Amino acid sequence: MRSESTICALATQGNGAIAVIRISGPDTFRIVDGIFHPATTGKVLQNESPNTIHFGTIQEHDKIIDEVLVSLFKAPNSYTGEDSIEISCHGSLYIQQKILELLISAGAQPARPGEFTQRAFLNGKMDLSQAEAVADLIAAESEGAHRVALQQLRGGFSNKLKALREQLLHFISLIELELDFSEEDVEFADRKQLVQLVEKIKSLILDLINSFQLGNVLKKGVPVAIIGRPNVGKSTLLNAILNEERALVSDIEGTTRDSIEDTMNLEGVNFRFIDTAGIRETAEPIENLGIRRTYQKIEQASIVLLLTEASDDPAIIQRSVEAIRKQTSDGTKQLVVVLNKSDQISESQLQEIRNGIPLLQGERIISISAEKRENINGLTDLLLDMVNIGSLKHQDVVISNIRHYNALKSASESLFRVSEGLSTTLPSDLLAQDIREVLHYMGEITGEVTTDEILGNIFKNFCIGK
Amino acid sequence: MRSESTICALATQGNGAIAVIRISGPDTFRIVDGIFHPATTGKVLQNESPNTIHFGTIQEHDKIIDEVLVSLFKAPNSYTGEDSIEISCHGSLYIQQKILELLISAGAQPARPGEFTQRAFLNGKMDLSQAEAVADLIAAESEGAHRVALQQLRGGFSNKLKALREQLLHFISLIELELDFSEEDVEFADRKQLVQLVEKIKSLILDLINSFQLGNVLKKGVPVAIIGRPNVGKSTLLNAILNEERALVSDIEGTTRDSIEDTMNLEGVNFRFIDTAGIRETAEPIENLGIRRTYQKIEQASIVLLLTEASDDPAIIQRSVEAIRKQTSDGTKQLVVVLNKSDQISESQLQEIRNGIPLLQGERIISISAEKRENINGLTDLLLDMVNIGSLKHQDVVISNIRHYNALKSASESLFRVSEGLSTTLPSDLLAQDIREVLHYMGEITGEVTTDEILGNIFKNFCIGK
Numbered sequence: 001m002r003s004e005s006t007i008c009a010l011a012t013q014g015n016g017a018i019a020v021i022r023i024s025g026p027d028t029f030r031i032v033d034g035i036f037h038p039a040t041t042g043k044v045l046q047n048e049s050p051n052t053i054h055f056g057t058i059q060e061h062d063k064i065i066d067e068v069l070v071s072l073f074k075a076p077n078s079y080t081g082e083d084s085i086e087i088s089c090h091g092s093l094y095i096q097q098k099i100l101e102l103l104i105s106a107g108a109q110p111a112r113p114g115e116f117t118q119r120a121f122l123n124g125k126m127d128l129s130q131a132e133a134v135a136d137l138i139a140a141e142s143e144g145a146h147r148v149a150l151q152q153l154r155g156g157f158s159n160k161l162k163a164l165r166e167q168l169l170h171f172i173s174l175i176e177l178e179l180d181f182s183e184e185d186v187e188f189a190d191r192k193q194l195v196q197l198v199e200k201i202k203s204l205i206l207d208l209i210n211s212f213q214l215g216n217v218l219k220k221g222v223p224v225a226i227i228g229r230p231n232v233g234k235s236t237l238l239n240a241i242l243n244e245e246r247a248l249v250s251d252i253e254g255t256t257r258d259s260i261e262d263t264m265n266l267e268g269v270n271f272r273f274i275d276t277a278g279i280r281e282t283a284e285p286i287e288n289l290g291i292r293r294t295y296q297k298i299e300q301a302s303i304v305l306l307l308t309e310a311s312d313d314p315a316i317i318q319r320s321v322e323a324i325r326k327q328t329s330d331g332t333k334q335l336v337v338v339l340n341k342s343d344q345i346s347e348s349q350l351q352e353i354r355n356g357i358p359l360l361q362g363e364r365i366i367s368i369s370a371e372k373r374e375n376i377n378g379l380t381d382l383l384l385d386m387v388n389i390g391s392l393k394h395q396d397v398v399i400s401n402i403r404h405y406n407a408l409k410s411a412s413e414s415l416f417r418v419s420e421g422l423s424t425t426l427p428s429d430l431l432a433q434d435i436r437e438v439l440h441y442m443g444e445i446t447g448e449v450t451t452d453e454i455l456g457n458i459f460k461n462f463c464i465g466k
Numbered sequence: 467m468r469s470e471s472t473i474c475a476l477a478t479q480g481n482g483a484i485a486v487i488r489i490s491g492p493d494t495f496r497i498v499d500g501i502f503h504p505a506t507t508g509k510v511l512q513n514e515s516p517n518t519i520h521f522g523t524i525q526e527h528d529k530i531i532d533e534v535l536v537s538l539f540k541a542p543n544s545y546t547g548e549d550s551i552e553i554s555c556h557g558s559l560y561i562q563q564k565i566l567e568l569l570i571s572a573g574a575q576p577a578r579p580g581e582f583t584q585r586a587f588l589n590g591k592m593d594l595s596q597a598e599a600v601a602d603l604i605a606a607e608s609e610g611a612h613r614v615a616l617q618q619l620r621g622g623f624s625n626k627l628k629a630l631r632e633q634l635l636h637f638i639s640l641i642e643l644e645l646d647f648s649e650e651d652v653e654f655a656d657r658k659q660l661v662q663l664v665e666k667i668k669s670l671i672l673d674l675i676n677s678f679q680l681g682n683v684l685k686k687g688v689p690v691a692i693i694g695r696p697n698v699g700k701s702t703l704l705n706a707i708l709n710e711e712r713a714l715v716s717d718i719e720g721t722t723r724d725s726i727e728d729t730m731n732l733e734g735v736n737f738r739f740i741d742t743a744g745i746r747e748t749a750e751p752i753e754n755l756g757i758r759r760t761y762q763k764i765e766q767a768s769i770v771l772l773l774t775e776a777s778d779d780p781a782i783i784q785r786s787v788e789a790i791r792k793q794t795s796d797g798t799k800q801l802v803v804v805l806n807k808s809d810q811i812s813e814s815q816l817q818e819i820r821n822g823i824p825l826l827q828g829e830r831i832i833s834i835s836a837e838k839r840e841n842i843n844g845l846t847d848l849l850l851d852m853v854n855i856g857s858l859k860h861q862d863v864v865i866s867n868i869r870h871y872n873a874l875k876s877a878s879e880s881l882f883r884v885s886e887g888l889s890t891t892l893p894s895d896l897l898a899q900d901i902r903e904v905l906h907y908m909g910e911i912t913g914e915v916t917t918d919e920i921l922g923n924i925f926k927n928f929c930i931g932k
Contacts, residue, residue: 012479012482052519053517092603092612138483138556139558141560
């Protein structure tokens with residue numbers, strides 16, 4: 001499995017104080033020794049101990065490019081399982097490019113996206129679902145996304161799947177042995193135990209399949225569109241929610257969070273608020289004004305908050321609800337009517353208004369006062385309830401990867417055929433075929449069964465340098 | 467000098483494959499031992515050897531935050547000269563923030579900008595001009611900027627300055643000894659040698675002062691405004707130059723260069739082209755159309771290329787030249803009239819046109835064909851000539867820092883008074899005072915003389931984590 005080539009890439013982004021360049025492969029030490037000049041010892045890096053750090057300069061002939069630290073790792077005790085070096089240099093773009101250029105001139109190849117992790121997989125340092133978790137872990141922006149990715153990286157469900165698959169492999173070998181003796185009507189594989197095992201696998205797989213929706217919410221966050229005319233209180237509402245539930249440490253300097261403005265983290269789940277500034281829908285029917293733009297925003301959302309004033313004409317609100325409903329009725333979006341400034345009217349008036357807006361099943365209505373901070377908690381609880389975050393507490397293992405979901409669905413279908421076959425005493429050869437299918441799909445997840453195509457698809461979505 | 471506090475900060479930017487968190491100060495090992503759990507040895511980090519790397523997990527109580535590598539450095543053999551650890555974690559924003567949060571909970575303080583480098587200076591790991599070079603080195607985007615910063619980091623001129631200052635210190639102590647014996651008219655300090663030393667210092671300081679303009683060009687690049695009506699060939703010209711002299715390795719994947727679009731690197735100097743799209747100046751006098759906007763662009767430039775077609779009416783070109791000249795006559799900007807599409811007219815016509823556009827001293831005119839790639843090299847040579855890049859070859863030490871420039875100017879003024887005093891046999895006490903001033907300004911550059919204000923001004927411009 002070991003690679004012939006030596007690869008290099010930036011492992012960090014942009015120009016911070018430092019940048020890290022990774023090199024991995026059989027020629028790593030020879031290549032780096034050619035450009036690195038240690039400050040103190042005269043030794044070449046090849047003769048230094050692994051897991052040590054060395055100060056010196058990177059040079060192009062006599063010209064010093066930078067003062068750097070190099071960290072040495074030797075096969076198999078490295079991330080990739082190969083000889084590997086990390087060069088920690090000053091974070092200037094010029095230096096980063098120059099060092100990469102020198103490495104490439106000396107025989108290293110620019111790494112493809114995810115190639116370091118792919119090598120880690122190929123060298124048996126992690127299974128395929130763990131390798132996939134690396135990309136998720138790097139992308140994790142919320143506690144929930146982080147939790148799902150880290151659990152997967154540490155072998156969360158793949159260890160269980162692998163153990164059960166091993167047992168199933170044992171059975172299939174017994175059943176295939178039976179086939180060799182098919183004329184003698186022997187039964188090496190204990191059918192009762194097999195039924196138990198199949199039920200166990202089925203149960204795990206169903207749990208994992210059911211966890212996918214939640215896993216996806218945790219991983220990707222929940223896009224929420226707030227629809228409402230200007231001055232209806234959108235910013236006030238956002239500020240109110242942010243004030244109540246500020247993201248943990250988002251104000252530590254140096255950790256840029258520009259890219260996730262207007263994201264709020266509620267109990268570890270990111271709710272991403274989609275800007276819908278400038279959309280009006282009360283005075284005239286929503287159809288007439290900026291429809292296309294509003295609908296595009298709604299299209300991206302999985303929850304739509306229709307923000308109105310409690311004192312608005314219920315008939316107009318109802319018209320807006322009906323207009324939006326056309327967009328949300330496909331079942332992928334949930335609608336919440338939010339009656340703002342509810343403090344300005346009486347409880348009985350409010351009840352009347354709510355009654356004047358008939359809702360379909362699954363649609364919600366809530367009254368708040370963003371300015372007075374009334375019932376903001378009620379709204380955030382509602383949001384959490386809508387993504388079913390409560391079920392997370394009963395769930396120790398969650399999947400979030402569509403590839404796993406599809407493989408588990410296929411495994412589940414084959415499993416049901418196995419169950420059926422076992423109850424109807426299907427001939428062993430047909431039973432074996434169904435079990436083989438289960439084994440195939442289970443193996444796809446953890447990588448016991450892979451094709452170049454699967455690997456290519458997985459790793460092309462990684463960042464370079466990982 | 468040693469700091470009481472332990473500081474921490476991100477040393478990398480954004481979310482790449484990995485991120486590096488730095489911790490430095492007396493409690494570094496205690497703090498990191500509290501959250502790091504080694505994967506193999508049971509040892510605490512405090513008992514491990516310096517310059518070694520350890521794999522393990524960062525945990526918040528029982529909850530694993532990430533699998534990380536930690537690199538150990540012990541005082542005084544670290545960047546800061548203090549006990550120091552670098553945590554290399556997965557590049558997720560969540561993980562970065564969480565680890566910083568844990569470090570801060572355990573007693574570390576968030577580092578101020580440049581605080582690691584400031585500590586390196588205070589602990590004698592580098593002088594002040596070297597510390598300043600660190601920020602320049604990180605910001606370096608071109609070979610020229612890199613060269614200036616690295617030379618300064620490696621003590622380029624500060625070693626020379628320090629050595630000469632030492633000698634001058636020796637003289638002043640002798641002169642001050644003379645003052646103690648002033649009634650006896652002795653002369654401990656050999657005036658002839660002192661004159662030689664002063665001349666030597668003067669010569670170095672003048673060289674450095676003269677190198678500042680070039681140093682600034684190398685460090686900051688040269689802003690160039692291309693003024694011209696739409697379709698006069700601006701984009702074609704940019705492409706032509708880019709094609710001729712493409713930046714070295716800017717197309718290695720993973721090194722984002724988005725921020726320097728339309729920058730071209732000629733012989734190590736960055737020429738930054740300022741967008742002036744949509745400005746028209748031919749059919750009507752430039753005064754009448756988009757004046758303010760054009761002038762703002764010109765304001766940012768140090769070279770203005772007025773791009774015209776060779777077949778344009780020379781009188782109109784001349785009107786534009788005059789309008790722009792009002793903006794460029796302050797001596798900080800240089801004007802080049804570029805006659806494009808010169809292939810469409812004859813050589814004699816071209817000569818006539820050039821004669822029809824009388825230029826002031828320092829202004830240049832050149833004819834090219836951007837589309838036919840004719841005389842593009844002529845234009846780039848002209849640009850390099852205008853920034854006097856040729857003189858770089860005769861100059862091994864270059865300054866690029868306005869603080870150094872100002873201190874050198876002041877030192878130079880005091881030096882001239884010393885020279886004068888020596889030639890007119892000024893009383894020793896007044897001579898000593900002038901020499902003290904020279905020592906003061908020389909010491910400001912390398913940091914033998916500093917105030918909190920100077921240090922504060924220098925390090926506030928650093929990035930956090932350096």
